[in-house]
Amino acid sequence: MADGKTGVWLIGARGGVATTVAVGLAALRRGDAPAYGLVTETAALAGVDLPAWDQIVLGGHEVRGGTLVESARELEKGRVIPVGAAERYADELAAVDASIRPGVLVRSGRAIETFADAEHVAACATPREAVQKVATDLRAFRAAHDLKRVVMVLVASTEPPVDEASLPTEIEALDALLDDPLSDSPLGDDAARCPLRASSLYALGAVEAGAALVNFTPSRGANCQAIEKIFFRAGLPHCGADGKTGETLLKSTLAPMFAARHLHVDSWVGHNLLGNRDGAVLADLDHKKAKVQSKEQLLASLLGEAPQSHVSIESIDSLGDWKTAWDHVHFRGFLGVPMTLQFTWQGCDSALAAPLVIDLVRLMDLALRRQEKGAIGALAAFFKSPLGAAPRGFVEETQTLIEWATR
Amino acid sequence: MADGKTGVWLIGARGGVATTVAVGLAALRRGDAPAYGLVTETAALAGVDLPAWDQIVLGGHEVRGGTLVESARELEKGRVIPVGAAERYADELAAVDASIRPGVLVRSGRAIETFADAEHVAACATPREAVQKVATDLRAFRAAHDLKRVVMVLVASTEPPVDEASLPTEIEALDALLDDPLSDSPLGDDAARCPLRASSLYALGAVEAGAALVNFTPSRGANCQAIEKIFFRAGLPHCGADGKTGETLLKSTLAPMFAARHLHVDSWVGHNLLGNRDGAVLADLDHKKAKVQSKEQLLASLLGEAPQSHVSIESIDSLGDWKTAWDHVHFRGFLGVPMTLQFTWQGCDSALAAPLVIDLVRLMDLALRRQEKGAIGALAAFFKSPLGAAPRGFVEETQTLIEWATR
Amino acid sequence: MADGKTGVWLIGARGGVATTVAVGLAALRRGDAPAYGLVTETAALAGVDLPAWDQIVLGGHEVRGGTLVESARELEKGRVIPVGAAERYADELAAVDASIRPGVLVRSGRAIETFADAEHVAACATPREAVQKVATDLRAFRAAHDLKRVVMVLVASTEPPVDEASLPTEIEALDALLDDPLSDSPLGDDAARCPLRASSLYALGAVEAGAALVNFTPSRGANCQAIEKIFFRAGLPHCGADGKTGETLLKSTLAPMFAARHLHVDSWVGHNLLGNRDGAVLADLDHKKAKVQSKEQLLASLLGEAPQSHVSIESIDSLGDWKTAWDHVHFRGFLGVPMTLQFTWQGCDSALAAPLVIDLVRLMDLALRRQEKGAIGALAAFFKSPLGAAPRGFVEETQTLIEWATR
Amino acid sequence: MADGKTGVWLIGARGGVATTVAVGLAALRRGDAPAYGLVTETAALAGVDLPAWDQIVLGGHEVRGGTLVESARELEKGRVIPVGAAERYADELAAVDASIRPGVLVRSGRAIETFADAEHVAACATPREAVQKVATDLRAFRAAHDLKRVVMVLVASTEPPVDEASLPTEIEALDALLDDPLSDSPLGDDAARCPLRASSLYALGAVEAGAALVNFTPSRGANCQAIEKIFFRAGLPHCGADGKTGETLLKSTLAPMFAARHLHVDSWVGHNLLGNRDGAVLADLDHKKAKVQSKEQLLASLLGEAPQSHVSIESIDSLGDWKTAWDHVHFRGFLGVPMTLQFTWQGCDSALAAPLVIDLVRLMDLALRRQEKGAIGALAAFFKSPLGAAPRGFVEETQTLIEWATR
Ligand SMILES: NC(=O)c1ccc[n+]([C@@H]2O[C@H](COP(=O)([O-])OP(=O)(O)OC[C@H]3O[C@@H](n4cnc5c(N)ncnc54)[C@H](O)[C@@H]3O)[C@@H](O)[C@H]2O)c1
Ligand SMILES: NC(=O)c1ccc[n+]([C@@H]2O[C@H](COP(=O)([O-])OP(=O)(O)OC[C@H]3O[C@@H](n4cnc5c(N)ncnc54)[C@H](O)[C@@H]3O)[C@@H](O)[C@H]2O)c1
Ligand SMILES: NC(=O)c1ccc[n+]([C@@H]2O[C@H](COP(=O)([O-])OP(=O)(O)OC[C@H]3O[C@@H](n4cnc5c(N)ncnc54)[C@H](O)[C@@H]3O)[C@@H](O)[C@H]2O)c1
Ligand SMILES: NC(=O)c1ccc[n+]([C@@H]2O[C@H](COP(=O)([O-])OP(=O)(O)OC[C@H]3O[C@@H](n4cnc5c(N)ncnc54)[C@H](O)[C@@H]3O)[C@@H](O)[C@H]2O)c1
Ligand code: NA
Ligand code: NA
Incomplete structure (x- = not known):
């Protein structure tokens, strides 16, 4: 049973997708909006036991300043959310803002550096420290809101591609990299050091704190082989990559x-x-x-x-x-x-992505309750590069999703 | 086993679709063309026992004059078939031409009248006479080519819509209409007389001669309830309506x-x-x-x-x-x-329709061999208004088709 | 010199185009908006002496109730005008509302009847009475605001087409019709009576009150031959028909x-x-x-x-x-x-039309000052069916416009 | 008066555009085709004295082998020219083929090298030798066909862009480069040597032989400042660059x-x-x-x-x-x-370009007869990067063209 509260930890928590998730949940809770865009609200999934709108609590990491209300105002101007929404849901957005913590930037690339805000970036000496910082924030979130289950969702900016051959395939090999000193600049790209980017470290933090993971971004770092093994060993589910919206x-x-x-x-x-x-x-x-x-x-x-x-x-x-x-x-x-x-x-784009993020959170909550572990291939319909599933047509992927959810 | 020869009787035998079927079969027989457009040549249906190209023999009814080679030249100019095809397959087309007989026009509408050719329209005093004429031509075709099975395909011009309430629902009621005198003009629309159009009479002729029926046109007359019952009673399969091509x-x-x-x-x-x-x-x-x-x-x-x-x-x-x-x-x-x-x-359009006509002929040949009777709903993927099947998505219809054909 | 104030009398004054004109002028006056969409603000017409934003005063006729602010809110939701505009310009819109008078409905057609509001339709016994009512309202507007010049703009709903042969070609013939009793229903279509629709009567009212006329609608009644002659005789300019926006x-x-x-x-x-x-x-x-x-x-x-x-x-x-x-x-x-x-x-559509309406008002103000009379063919670039000009390409029409305005 | 014959020397004479020109002229001569696509056949230019179809003689340079009939067959398959055209105009095409000579390749780039044919590339030791070879071929063409005037048209493959700063601006500077030895490979890119590409040398060859030049390609080498001066000094007209077709x-x-x-x-x-x-x-x-x-x-x-x-x-x-x-x-x-x-x-593309090439030839013939010299800016409507004209809208360019041609 989807009992208690489920926490959603958004990486990139004041970004377009995350903000639309926050506004959308507020609107759904108040009954303001139809459930359009939400796959979990179609007739085919009607009977599935999923967390209700008011059982979902938001928080996350972010490397830019500002407030969620400001982000919402931008989206309002851009015709992403309804006119008046930023004001109407200001309280709910402020409550989420209170659970947003500085993020980590590790080899995240030049483009992100241009808008990241030093005071919202957590300084870490080693990859392991970054993982611990992430896990600590997640545990605090869980405790503060008395959460039964937590799902981390990567909706941060896309990282530069990583040479997949350079990523560890075994758990031990990965572990051995975590004590390399990080570059002076959190954005450095130093061949002698640990090749993992922030997305990998966020994923490791999720495992550390017992959270499931949704990778909605194309950043491959969150899904290297060693990390897949770690999720499996920890008995935690994860899914991705790259939301399929257009x-x-x-x-x-x-x-x-x-x-x-x-x-x-x-x-x-x-x-x-x-x-x-x-x-x-x-x-x-x-x-x-x-x-x-x-x-x-x-x-x-x-x-x-x-x-x-x-x-x-x-x-x-x-x-x-x-x-x-x-x-x-x-x-x-x-x-x-x-x-x-x-x-x-x-x-x-954000209006297409946000409901899928909510769907994925609800379905990962189901996976957590069912104690499924490793890559959840049955969620392939949501992703451009589905983990744990061969590429298939969208209708077939949807059929698999429905079978999995309703079984 | 798809033994012997299968006859295809095309209603509208010198039309765009029919001519493309004739040219296409000639090209396929000679190995000139890839099997593009043919569903029965996809990997999913590879194992199904279907008539080979040289087991298929063409003939049909037509109400316009001219030759198939002339029709093919028009299609060549219109970029429907490859440059040079009319000449290259002239002999094969002439052979088909030799099996084309004058058609019947009954309440077929003003537009068809403008191009129909009196000497290619069979004069009939009653609907029953028209049915008999059609059946006679079909039987002669079967005999002349020593055909094991015959499939009639409606690819004649679309008839005007018929008030479906005016069509008989019972076999007896239909039979009672067949001796009404036809209007003086074969195109007349006389409320006092039998409401059946040519498409109905062709369908009845098919049953009479023991042929299966594919209704590739939107003309509903071929599929009224009474006719569905007649096919079922005769143990013959039929399918339609209106090829789904665009x-x-x-x-x-x-x-x-x-x-x-x-x-x-x-x-x-x-x-x-x-x-x-x-x-x-x-x-x-x-x-x-x-x-x-x-x-x-x-x-x-x-x-x-x-x-x-x-x-x-x-x-x-x-x-x-x-x-x-x-x-x-x-x-x-x-x-x-x-x-x-x-x-x-x-x-x-003709290039999209023609391979489907060939597919349908091969699959109806299978249905005949399996002694399936009545509407073959499993062929819904081919039609806009599928008989014997509720409307579904194309992928699901295709899944059903594959299950049916490979079972 | 564009001295004093110019009045704009909008027929259909709470419609989409008219409301966008009102909001837009308010925004331009406050310097809130770029001059996009305004032809009279291009470099090519920079030197022409035209009324400034604060020299233009709005009023008009309307057959529906409601307020301009309500209309503006609808447009805001529909993404026609910027978010927040209805509130920001509420005072200016209220001021215009105060100058809106009930309109006349004469043979205006079924569709308009469905949304017209009895208490906003002026009851008139004869066409002449309708013309007088229009002229009286216009004169009152001119007096109230101390206007130097007045331009009437038809932006009412499109009327049903009128049989152009039934319209009078001579001034006297037209005059003779004006005392026919109107149908009981202002929307009646009675062959025995005067064939003029409301658009004709509005045009006549404009002449009567010494106003210029812009027919931005496709309603032909405003431009029959007799009416063209009346404008010419009165020494007043007019232009139309049907704004060219898409x-x-x-x-x-x-x-x-x-x-x-x-x-x-x-x-x-x-x-x-x-x-x-x-x-x-x-x-x-x-x-x-x-x-x-x-x-x-x-x-x-x-x-x-x-x-x-x-x-x-x-x-x-x-x-x-x-x-x-x-x-x-x-x-x-x-x-x-x-x-x-x-x-x-x-x-x-309204955002494309409104600046053209403002352009036309400014240019007709110029025509009034220049004492041009009859159809102003040089404004053809603005219309689908330009009066007084043969159909030409848009670039050529624009060249003519520039020559005329800058001469 | 457009007396005698006008020669057209196509650089890239078996390419898509050139072949369509050859087929098209043959069809026009026989009255087979409407004059669609030809600007010089619009009503606006009806009165201009231009060479008739049978006054135009084709020849050119080419670096690939094959025959024009083969090129035409490719175009036929590609739906560029009508079905049957290659055969129908085989004699005319063969006659043109007889006037095609090996071309020159100088710094023409890797892509062209892949399909150029050694035996159709004229070997030259210096740029000057290449210019002389081009001029010699042109003079022979003029003599063989008793031509009054000759127009060279560049329709060869686009060359790599050239650093415009490296091109000579003065006639003397250019002349000084022409005796540099060419690279061993005709495609070499040797900083120490003359930077001119083939397009420049063709242009110089045209001047040498007293021909006008149309540069239909984006290759800028044909239009460097020194070359513009050379045309002007020689009293010859030229135009370009890059036909405007899409x-x-x-x-x-x-x-x-x-x-x-x-x-x-x-x-x-x-x-x-x-x-x-x-x-x-x-x-x-x-x-x-x-x-x-x-x-x-x-x-x-x-x-x-x-x-x-x-x-x-x-x-x-x-x-x-x-x-x-x-x-x-x-x-x-x-x-x-x-x-x-x-x-x-x-x-x-070729069907859009070919008639413009014919138009340009006819209009350059007019320029030659009028003894206009240097860049003919009045032809800007034909080009993406018009020489001798500021960028303007197409209608205005067309107006200028008509004025120029009909004056
Ligand atoms: N919107 C869609 O349809 C869609 C579809 C598929 C995938 N995606 C992916 O989702 C992601 C988010 O998209 P968006 O439109 O919301 O982008 P966005 O730029 O609006 O938001 C991303 C947020 O992530 C923050 N961020 C960047 N690096 C971070 C880090 N290391 N730690 C914490 N926060 C960080 C940024 O400051 C920003 O606020 C992108 O990777 C995008 O490619 C979006
Ligand atoms: N091409 C497609 O993509 C497609 C798709 C779905 C349905 N259809 C249907 O297939 C039919 C044929 O299309 P087409 O493009 O070949 O049309 P067409 O006009 O080229 O051919 C129809 C032929 O039928 C003949 N005809 C008319 N009435 C007849 C009668 N009573 N008896 C015998 N012959 C008769 C005509 O003379 C003509 O030669 C149409 O009903 C069309 O709506 C076509
Ligand atoms: N928007 C464009 O791009 C465009 C372009 C060309 C022409 N037009 C024409 O402009 C006109 C107005 O368009 P709109 O989008 O504003 O329509 P609208 O329906 O929003 O506004 C028309 C207004 O006219 C009123 N009305 C109807 N009959 C009337 C009458 N007899 N007297 C007074 N008021 C009357 C209606 O109540 C309504 O408020 C239409 O005729 C339209 O075809 C518009
Ligand atoms: N077709 C259009 O709409 C269009 C429009 C604008 C410009 N152009 C330009 O026209 C040119 C020709 O286009 P095309 O489609 O005919 O291309 P194409 O490739 O079919 O023809 C070019 C011909 O030039 C020959 N060639 C290459 N280098 C040569 C050289 N140095 N000397 C002699 N011959 C040489 C090639 O062998 C080829 O036969 C291109 O530069 C193209 O960009 C074409
Ligand atoms: Na339509
Ligand atoms: Na691109």
Whole structure:
């Protein structure tokens, strides 16, 4: 039974997605808003025992200053949340703000450095110290709110991609790295030192404090092999990576149609425009690489054969949170005749992501109660690069999700 | 075992779809073309025992003159079939031409009248006479080619919609209508007389001659209740209606995504442009109604709630066979924020339809061998208005198809 | 010199366009907003002597109740005007409200009747009485605000199209109609009576009170031949019809390119979706006809030859003021090869229209000072169906406008 | 008077554009095709004295082997020219083939090297030798066909961009470079040597032989300052650069509309997909830079202020000659409300370019007869980066063209 309170610890707690989660939960609690966007509120999952809106408590880490109300005002201007929401939910947002702690920045990349705020970054001498600091904050959160279960959610800015070969595969090897001194600059990139980025250390902190983990970002550090083993050994569930909210959602919906009809896709080009802080971080080339990677693997498996494919993400300031994706699919049908499907997706990124974060928290709460451990592949429908699951079409992923949740 | 030869009797045998079927089969027999567009050639159906290309023999009814080679040349100009195909397959096309017989026109509507050719329309005094004429032609076709099984496929022009309440629900009631004298004009619409249109009479002729039936058109006459009962009683399988080749295919692919993500679709507008003879027939208002009807039922069932919906079909001459559909989907996500998906589909209608016709013939051959009778709901993936099946998403329909075919 | 105050009398004074005009002028006066959308604020017209923001005074006729602040709140929700604007400019809006008088409804059509408010409709026994009532209100407005010049602007709902042959061509013939008794119902359509609709009577009221007239609507009644003669005789300028804000603007911009490059346009299909009150009125078939007519004449003259053309306007509630137009242009180039241009326009209708209304008021003020009379063809760039000007491309119309204004 | 014959010397004579020119002229001569795409055949230029189709004789330089008929067959498959054209005009194409000579490759870049054919590349020891070889071939062409006037047209593959600072500005400085030994490899890039690429040497060869020059490519080498001076001194006209056939044409058509309406463009993103040999060359990064540069300068001047802008060109094999461009324009209107215009252009690149090449040849013939010299700015409407003209809107450029041609 989803008894007691469930804590949600948001990494990137004043970011666009996190703020929309906070505003949305406040609105849902007051019955102000329809449950649109929430998968856990569809008829198919109606019978599942999940925490109610008022059983969910928010807190988190953040490296920027400001208040949640300020973040909400920005979102209001950007048409992400309803006019008047920042004011209406000011009290609820202030309460969350009170549970936000300085975050850690470790090899997090130049783009994040430009907006991070020294007084909101916890100084740590070694990776292990950072892990402990994270775990300590989580335990304090649990105690302060008398939480039954805690789920950490990574919704921090995308980190630069990490050379996966450099990441430890065994628990011991990982442990051995944690006492390397950190670079003087928390953003340093020093080959002689521990290659783990902040996302890895947050994940380790979650385990340390007995929390489940949702990695909603494309940052791969949170999911290296050694960390997967650590979650499994600790009997804790985790899932990720990279929330599936836009173009990839459409790819995983449309590609199975081409495959089922034996329409041969020659090329699939996707051009993404995005203007918020996330867009600015991704515009920094290194960061972009991580995102594009996680977007390009899918088509080959769904279509059997890899089409010529091109994915770009451009940061266009004027668009704000309004991701615009244009996709051009060139395919051949009977006797080789070439045809075209184009689509334009104009979605509000934070408004698409936030309900999925809430869904994932509720479903990870279920996994915790069921004592499931390691990667929860049944949540693949939520992710661009699902852990513990082969790439499949979106409908099939959804079928698996429903079976898992209702079993 | 798919032994011997299977006959395919095309109603509308020199039309765009039928001609593409003839050209395509010739190309497949010679190994000229990839099997793109053919569902029965996907890996999922690889093991199913189906007639080979050279086990399929074509013939049919047609109310226009001309030759198949001429039709093929038109398609070549229209970029439906490869450059040079009309010449390359001239012999095969001539062979099919030799098996084409004059068709029947009964209450078929003004638009068809404008291009029908008196000397290719069989004169019949009563509906029963028309049924007999059709059955006689089918039997002769079976005998001439020593066919094991015969499948009739309706790919004639769309008839005007029929008031479904006026159609008989019982076999006896239907039988009683068949001796009404037909109008002087084969296109007449005389309230005092039998309300059945040509599509009904073709269906009855198929039963009479022991053939299975595929209704690829939106003409509902072929599927009234009494006729369904007649097929069932005769132990013959039939399926339809209205091949799913464009916008509806996309609707049944995309709508489940909105439903699974709980994105509330406020409006879904579809605007179809089409320029071939089919487009011209549909431009005639009565005929269009039949098509739009068959397109509008789907969304309500897939989305739970019916969005505001608008579907139009315009006949734009310059587009020829190149159906262009623009769809605009306006939906609301978290906290009610409105978002938009638009797509443009530029597909070659006959090239999309023809392989499905071949698939359906092969699968109906399987049904005949398995002695399945009545409506084959497992073929719903192929149709806009599937007989014997509730409306579902395209992936689910495909899953059902695969289970049925491989069982 | 643009001395003193200029009065603007808006017919439809609490409608979307009128309210945006009122909010916009308040914002401009306070220096809150950039001058985007205002043609009279481009560099090309910088030197022209035009009334300043605080020289313009608003009033008008309206047949619905409510307040301008309420209308502004609706627009705020609909993302037409900035968040907070209704509150910020509440005083200015209230001041305008104080100058709004009940309107007249004469043969204005069923759709308007559904939302008109009996107590805001002036009862008149004859057309002449309606004209006098309008003129009286205008004179009172002029006196109350000590206005130097007055411009009436029609931004009321589109009326049903009128049979242009039934409209008088001579001043005397028109005058003879004005004493017919009006139908009992102000919306009646009685063949025996005067065929003039409200738009004609408003125009006559303007002349009577010495005001210039801008017809921003597609209602043709304001511009019949007899009325043109009356304006000319009275030495008053007028212009119209139907503000050019969306698809037509693009047509008049793009068509000259096809013509200049000798690209042969075979078909041009435009599909317009719109959801506000204007959309609802246009959805009423009769009203729509008037709009579509005014949209279809242009292409033939710009392209030399008329392409196959189709224009539709659908009322889609969820879109509100956000007109979405999809245009598909199919054209042939060298050696007849067919090519395609598609565009999607997502514009906020009231936000596009309001600055043009302000531009037109300022320019008609100039015309009044210059004592120009009759139709001002030099303002064609603003209209879909320009009075006193042959249809031309938008750039050429703009060149003419600049020459006229700066001469 | 356009007396006698005019020779057209195509650099890149078996490429897509050149082949379409050859096929098109043959079709025009036989009266097979409408004059679509030809600006010189619009009503506006009807009275201008220009060479007739049979007064134009083709020849050129090429570095690949094969025959024009083979090139034409490729274009036929790619739907650039009508089905059957390669065969129908085989004799005319063979006649042109007989006048094609090996070209020169000088610092032309890696991408071209991959398909150039050693036996079709003329070996030259110095730049001067290359210039002489070009001039000699031109003189022979003139003599063989008794030509009155000759126009060279650069339609060779785009060269890598050249550092414009490294190009000579004075005639003498240029002359001094021409005796540097060329690299061993004709593609070498040797800092110590003459920086001129093939395009410069072709231009010098044209002057040497008394020919006019059209630079239809983005290769800037043909238009360095010293070369402009040489043309002027020689009394010869030239024009360029980079034919305006697609996205830029639309930009120069649409941007003036935004400017005239004071709609503030925040961002303009253009994404171009292209699949032919030209696309493959441009995909080579260096070459792409030249093209993107020539595309990005325009908006700032047309809009007054430079929007955030992004232009990409991707090589997508399956598209062949069918350039697909998606543009997304984000602009703000009254009170700052953001709106969107998107367009998709699906044009056949060679079919758009070829008639412009023919137009330019005819108009340069006029310039030769009028003894105009130096850059002909009046031809700006044809080019992305017009020589001798400030960037303006397309309609204004067309007005200038018409004035110039008809004066
Ligand atoms: N919105 C979507 O649709 C979507 C979909 C998939 C993935 N994502 C991912 O979710 C993440 C968040 O997106 P967003 O739009 O909210 O971005 P955002 O920039 O608005 O928020 C990220 C927040 O993380 C903070 N942050 C950065 N590094 C941190 C650290 N080391 N510790 C603590 N806080 C840190 C930043 O200060 C910022 O407030 C991104 O990685 C994005 O790629 C978003
Ligand atoms: N092409 C597609 O993608 C597609 C998809 C779904 C349904 N359909 C349907 O398939 C049918 C055929 O389409 P098409 O493009 O081949 O059209 P078409 O007009 O090219 O061919 C129809 C043929 O039927 C003939 N015909 C008409 N009435 C007849 C009668 N009573 N008896 C015999 N022949 C008759 C006509 O002469 C014509 O040759 C249409 O009903 C269409 O709506 C097509
Ligand atoms: N917004 C645009 O881009 C645009 C462009 C061109 C033309 N127009 C035209 O401008 C007009 C106004 O558009 P809108 O969006 O403001 O519509 P709206 O429905 O919001 O406003 C029209 C107002 O006119 C009032 N009205 C109706 N009949 C009246 C009468 N006889 N006397 C006085 N008031 C009357 C209505 O009550 C309503 O308040 C319409 O005719 C529309 O077609 C608008
Ligand atoms: N097609 C258009 O719409 C368009 C528009 C603007 C500019 N252009 C430019 O026109 C040029 C031609 O385009 P295309 O599509 O015909 O390309 P293409 O690749 O089909 O043809 C170019 C030809 O030039 C030849 N060539 C390359 N280097 C040469 C040299 N040094 N001497 C002689 N021949 C040489 C190649 O072998 C090839 O046959 C390109 O530079 C392109 O960017 C084309
Ligand atoms: Na329509
Ligand atoms: Na790109």
